[in-house]
Amino acid sequence: MTDRTRNNARAPHQDRAPLILGNEAGSFAHGVLAERHPALIRQVREAFPYGPRQARALDGLLDEITGDAVAPLPTTAHDHRQWSDWGREHVGRPWFDAPFLWAESYFYRRLLGAVGYFDDGPWQGVDPFAPFKRAELDGTTVDEELRALDALADAPAEERANALLLASLWGNRADLGFRATAGEPAPGEATPGLVADDSAALWSLLTDAAPGTVAVVADNAGRELVPDLILIDHLLTHGLARRVMIHVKPTPYYVSDAMLADVLDCLRRLAGAPGAAGRIGGRLWEAMATGQLEVRTHPFFCAPLPYEEMPSDLREQFAAARLTILKGDLNYRRLVGDRLWDPTTPFAAVTAHFPGPVAALRTLKSDVITGLERGTVDTLERSEAAWRTSGTHALIQVA
Numbered sequence: 001m002t003d004r005t006r007n008n009a010r011a012p013h014q015d016r017a018p019l020i021l022g023n024e025a026g027s028f029a030h031g032v033l034a035e036r037h038p039a040l041i042r043q044v045r046e047a048f049p050y051g052p053r054q055a056r057a058l059d060g061l062l063d064e065i066t067g068d069a070v071a072p073l074p075t076t077a078h079d080h081r082q083w084s085d086w087g088r089e090h091v092g093r094p095w096f097d098a099p100f101l102w103a104e105s106y107f108y109r110r111l112l113g114a115v116g117y118f119d120d121g122p123w124q125g126v127d128p129f130a131p132f133k134r135a136e137l138d139g140t141t142v143d144e145e146l147r148a149l150d151a152l153a154d155a156p157a158e159e160r161a162n163a164l165l166l167a168s169l170w171g172n173r174a175d176l177g178f179r180a181t182a183g184e185p186a187p188g189e190a191t192p193g194l195v196a197d198d199s200a201a202l203w204s205l206l207t208d209a210a211p212g213t214v215a216v217v218a219d220n221a222g223r224e225l226v227p228d229l230i231l232i233d234h235l236l237t238h239g240l241a242r243r244v245m246i247h248v249k250p251t252p253y254y255v256s257d258a259m260l261a262d263v264l265d266c267l268r269r270l271a272g273a274p275g276a277a278g279r280i281g282g283r284l285w286e287a288m289a290t291g292q293l294e295v296r297t298h299p300f301f302c303a304p305l306p307y308e309e310m311p312s313d314l315r316e317q318f319a320a321a322r323l324t325i326l327k328g329d330l331n332y333r334r335l336v337g338d339r340l341w342d343p344t345t346p347f348a349a350v351t352a353h354f355p356g357p358v359a360a361l362r363t364l365k366s367d368v369i370t371g372l373e374r375g376t377v378d379t380l381e382r383s384e385a386a387w388r389t390s391g392t393h394a395l396i397q398v399a
């Protein structure tokens with residue numbers, strides 16, 4: 001048992017920070033529920049020739065999220081009981097009054113229901129976000145990013161490692177959910193900056209003397225997952241990890257979140273590229289075949305719950321890992337709790353529930369933040385109003 005598995009007590013700060021709700025006009029959370037979600041329904045509706053039943057269901061969902069109370073899942077849904085349990089306090093009440101994390105998660109579940117994702121029939125399992133993910137992965141930006149690997153091939157190992165870590169970190173900017181609202185600027189257009197950098201601690205946990213299993217909890221597909229996979233290749237080929245488990249979502253979620261199909265698309269994209277990228281793709285393909293790289297999934301990854309409440313089977317997997325790397329903003333919100341923390345609240349305190357060493361690689365795209373120095377917070381507050389949500393800043397935090 002590690003110190004962390006013993007330390008399952010609630011962090012002392014846990015009850016003091018308020019949960020983020022969607023009902024504060026002008027807040028980031030309110031904007032997501034009021035603007036981003038309706039825009040997303042319209043985009044999905046246009047991206048497929050859905051039949052009248054699906055179109056009606058999407059229109060109904062649009063009406064519901066913009067005005068009506070939260071409706072339950074139909075009693076015939078496979079996960080009806082689970083969601084009625086999770087939604088006991090929210091169903092029948094305004095969408096905006098629910099916790100932001102719950103409302104977003106339930107929105108994606110309802111969207112999948114509207115397009116018939118779980119129903120018997122030809123639309124079963126058709127990812128409503130696939131056209132957006134595919135367009136991004138096929139784009140020329142990915143070609144450029146893959147070509148840049150050739151220049152890195154001869155760089156000293158440490159320089160290469162740090163460049164790949166940063167590429168994986170900043171890959172999190174390419175989040176298609178961000179693009180759902182027309183006119184919203186693409187994230188990260190301003191000069192990027194790290195607000196916390198524990199990269200030295202991260203590398204110190206990964207030693208080639210006694211490499212262990214590394215868990216990577218993936219976030220977005222495409223332009224985020226490609227650099228994640230490249231980083232994983234680096235860990236495996238340099239003996240910094242004996243095995244890597246990459247955890248992905250079981251169903252479509254938050255627009256661009258990665259599923260197994262997306263991992264396969266990215267591997268094909270890499271393997272089909274010329275130069276260093278193609279060699280990396282070939283090695284990863286082989287690593288999948290030998291089990292050195294394993295894709296895993298779990299229903300909890302689409303649950304509206306913080307990691308503190310993860311089930312024991314997942315907890316055991318993370319406890320067994322030398323390091324778990326959690327990618328992206330949503331994983332961060334679920335790791336520390338979707339709360340309005342004082343930004344100087346220690347990261348180690350709010351992640352004490354996590355069963356093993358954990359690293360967060362995240363660009364800042366929501367109000368949640370912990371573990372900052374007071375001076376950093378003061379500088380950020382003076383310099384830019386939207387530093388928490390615009391994706392212009394990022395962090396590497398380790399505990």
Ligand SMILES: O=P(O)(O)OC[C@@]1(O)O[C@H](CO)[C@@H](O)[C@@H]1O
Nearest residue numbers: 032175177328329330331365366
């Ligand atoms: O987890 P990711 O992909 O980095 O970000 C997901 C995200 O864009 O979705 C939410 C809004 O829908 C935000 O909290 C968050 O920024």
